[in-house]
Amino acid sequence: MKLTTVIIALIFISNFCEMAAQSAAEEQLKETITKLDADYFEAYNTCDMEKQSEMYSEDLEFYHDKGGLMTSKLDLLESLKKNxxxxxxxxxxxxxxxxxxxxxxxxxxxxxxKFHNNQEPDAISEPGKFIIIWKKTDSNWKITRVISLH
Incomplete structure (x- = not known):
């Protein structure tokens, strides 16, 4: 076997192993973020303001296509509690x-x-897109940016 063939085979194996490791890491990341999403929205749906507060970063930016930009964590939490x-x-x-x-x-x-308003039980809820930026600090994840589009 030629040396170049061996080198090409080693490069291929190395790239394959790297891609498999990346895929496993990305799958683990998706599981983590999906769990965090479920945890946050369980708190949202049950009005657990303490849990919501814990999950938001202090330097939060919340962009809402209808409501505009909110940069105060406290104001956002008050708005969620009220509305x-x-x-x-x-x-x-x-x-x-x-x-x-x-x-x-x-x-x-x-x-x-989708969001369901119990004040309008017959209203049809159309899916809206969302983007959440999660920051990892030590073993903690925080929501730093949200874009909510309806």
Missing amino acids: ICGKVTRELVEGSIEVYPINDFGAVEIGLH
């Missing part, structure tokens, strides 16, 4: 979550969800 608690629940569109790593920072989550 959402006991009135609106969120439903994830199953299978819609995409997760991408952000090197040396965390991850970006993109997906579709």
Whole structure:
């Protein structure tokens, strides 16, 4: 066997192993972010303001296509408590979550969800797109940026 053939085979094996390791790491990241999404929106749906507060970063930026930009974590939590608690629940569109790593920072989550207003039980809820930027600090994940599109 020629040396160049051996080198090419080793490069191929190395690339294959690297791709398999990346796929496993990306799958683990997707599982982590999907779980965090479920945890956050369980708190959202049950009005657990303490849990929501824990999951938001202090330097939060929340972009809402209808409501505009909110940069105060406290103001966002107050708005959620006043306008959402006991009135609106969120439903994830199953299978819609995409997760991408952000090197040396965390991850970006993109997906579709629906909101149901119990004040309008017959209203049809159309899926809206969302983007959440998650920052990993030590073993903690925080929501730093949200883009909510309806």
